[in-house]
Amino acid sequence: MLRAVSSRLRNHGHGVPAATGGDGHAPADVVEVEVAPGTEAIVVEAAPLFSPSPGGWVARGLVWAAVALVVFVIPLLRDPVEANIYTQAVIYAIIGLSLNVLLGYTGQISLGHQAFVGIGAFTSAYMVTVHGQPFFAAVAVAMAVGALQALVLGAVSLRVTGLYFALVTLSYGLMAQDTLFNIQALTGGSAGQPAPKPAMFQSDYRYYYLCLAFLAAVIWVDWRLMKTKGGRALLALRENPRVAATFGTDVKVYTLMAFVVAGVFAGLGGALLAHNVTSVVLDQFSFQLALIFVLMTVVGGLRSRAGVIIGSAFFSIIDYLVFGKINLDGAINQIPGLPNLPGELAPIVIGPLLLLFTLTTHPGGIGQQIKPVQRWLKGGRFSLHGTGEAEVRVSDVRA
């Protein structure tokens, strides 16, 4: 592996690669070139690597500590009701990452993700309440069921792509809502199914840390997935399935793999969601929820793990945060002629506005905006340039 400065390539009249690839961590003007053994090395010119000053390290450390404080300590200091809301934010992050696998990595849009999540929730509640299984076994079953249904839908997506697949998932979501979630024996019908918290994690705080651990596992799996052969195959598939197939990428296997991963994440998210509120009712999984899942992922920024997590958490607590803390409904109440905007409506009134804003002007979402900060936190130089604006687009979704 050799490092070649791209300005050399430019001098030789070669095309200049526009950006350095998905992660964008490397400085924009350095390209990594693989040189086969036996061939003459072209250029070996090490780019001057940036290293922060001691003060810089301290500043970065402080910011990391602040992030850790918000994630690990702050929820512990709030009352249990609030801890419950933070837990929901963590679970939404898992669901957002699940949708990110489909939307961001395979380019298939799911408008029926509330069904994925709902089936996970009902499965886990059913296993715990009806069969008396322990929590972790129930969660494992929920993940397996999630994988299974994702596999079926993945098989459909191989035949039906783009707009038509979106339509199928939307129809699937509505069908789940009307039919699957109404099967009395499995879901308890309109009364719902109780889903108690596991014995070890009865307190809202402990459950929060449990969900955090699951989120960490999901992030790790997602990160490993994208770093391995499978991840590169998925990226190639999203760019151009035909070209990828020509180069020997097995379209079927990798698409199905992505669907299974997304299904497992969604099943896990659903199960955790069910036990967080200790009961599952079918009204929780309405058609609006699927749209909220899509918009939190898109606003978060496709293929940006940090962006998706922030976006999902934001949409999960937006009603509480904006309306409980800043008391915006008081302000809206002051506008004559408009009725009170209740907090629970915030996601479906403010959310779509953010979505449309993201799509039309900032296609990279939150992930794009925080990229300079992310790079700085990892010990890079703070620079607003080279964030790969052209790279991240919802548009990569296959049509």
Added chain:
Amino acid sequence: MTAVLAHRGALTGTAVALAAVLGLVAVGSEQALVIGLITGAGYGLVALGLVLIYKSSGVFNFAQGEFGTVAVYALWAAHTNGIPYVPAIALALLAALAMGLLTERVIIRPLFDAPRVTLLVATAGVSLLAIGVEIWLGEARLRFIQPALGRFDRVSVLGIKVSDQRMLILATLIILAVALALFFSRTNLGLAILAVSQEPVATELMGISVRRLSSLVWGLAAVLGGLGGVLTAGVVQNFGPSFITTSTLIPAFTAAVLGGMTSLPGAFVGGVVVGVVQAFAIDLGGEPVFADIPGPGTLSVFLLLIGVLAVRPQGLLGKAA
């Protein structure tokens, strides 16, 4: 060649529809047949708008249902404030038109070069925004609305009484499907819209304003959606937030897919087929054998959609790809 294929497609479609009709009459489900036919007309009306937009800009418009719901709210607001029914309908259609034009100007036009699925997400966003605003301003409860034509004992089909409002929907749908089909095949404007959908750049070079046509199409589709909403609400007489989206959008999409996504008469035929299948499924769901299956209507539409996409993705009246 394509003409022959299209012809064969039309024949297949008619044959399937006829076989279904005969089958249903044979098993004594005239009730399901008539109800399905009339409900399907409502689906067809919404499907017309979907096909119109898909035909001209290749977008799946998930906000089409909300054009209808917004019109229903406008009708309700106008009518309860003392405006007579017919002018209130005109106001409702104006509201839908305004929403359509606004959507086109603010969302669709900036995303003109974006891939189609981006636009789909955007229209889904518009739909969610409309639902949110409906719940916010109109409260999350059911409201009552009168039908345009109140009588229901005048017409009977196969021994089943059909209300005047339902007949009005059927008549509106047939007239609109034929008028739009003629518009696209006979008028310069219609041909220009088709040209834009096939070759936007070349059309622009021929001196046709792509933007103006885009506004026209979205306005037209919004008015169609509004009309569908207003008439359907008159039949159900109860409506709430996201009314048309949850009740009609998926059957309408299925109808459009069944009709081949680009065929206006196909949307009509597809709507009727979906309506009949759904009504028959609901009828069957009443039988003791299937009593354990909840939501037979939605389930049947889902299975129909999957079936059509698996067996005949170009639809009954669509041209072979």
